[in-house]
Amino acid sequence: MLKSTYDTSKLIKIIGTAAGAAGATAFTVTAFDKVPDLTQEAAKLAAIILMKVYIDENDTGAPGSSAADENFEGTGFSRDEIAEFARGHAGDDNPAMGRPSLPEIEEALEKGRTSPGKGNSVRYAYNGVRVIVNRDVPWKSTT
Numbered sequence: 001m002l003k004s005t006y007d008t009s010k011l012i013k014i015i016g017t018a019a020g021a022a023g024a025t026a027f028t029v030t031a032f033d034k035v036p037d038l039t040q041e042a043a044k045l046a047a048i049i050l051m052k053v054y055i056d057e058n059d060t061g062a063p064g065s066s067a068a069d070e071n072f073e074g075t076g077f078s079r080d081e082i083a084e085f086a087r088g089h090a091g092d093d094n095p096a097m098g099r100p101s102l103p104e105i106e107e108a109l110e111k112g113r114t115s116p117g118k119g120n121s122v123r124y125a126y127n128g129v130r131v132i133v134n135r136d137v138p139w140k141s142t143t
Contacts, residue, residue, distance in 0.1 A: 072109075073122055075138040079109050082141055086131050090143040100129045100143050108143075109133075 072079040083106045091097040100108070104127075112126030117133075121141075124131040134140045 073133050073135055075133070075135055077138050080106070082133055082138060083109055083131075085139045086133070086141040086143050089140055100131075104129045105131055105143055 070078050072082050075082060077085070083102060086105050087099075087102045090099040108124045108126040108129040108131045112124035112129070112131065115123045115125070117123045120135045122133050122135070124133065129143065131143050132141060134142075
């Protein structure tokens with residue numbers, strides 16, 4: 001009985017070693033072979049960020065506008081969009097309401113003198129036209 005136990009343990013060692021060797025060659029883990037090199041990916045990301053900074057630094061926006069016009073008064077909207085909001089909130093150029101036209105609103109926003117309004121708003125006044133830009137709720141800007 002002792003001899004059969006010894007022979008069985010030897011057999012298990014031999015089979016285990018053979019299976020382990022076969023497993024190592026037959027079951028090579030390839031799941032991570034296609035993972036890109038972290039250093040290369042970080043370099044690519046850094047290049048993209050630098051290009052974005054360079055583009056933003058030199059961006060003048062559309063002809064005749066500036067980067068400040070694209071985020072007018074910190075609202076996240078352009079000056080043209082704020083002018084449209086103010087026009088729409090004030091009656092859409094309805095002559096019966098006596099409100100300024102879109103070109104007059106745009107001119108006031110471009111050339112007007114500013115003063116603080118109520119809450120988080122700013123007033124623009126130019127040539128008899130007054131526009132109030134609501135920084136918190138820009139689509140409620142008015143004239």
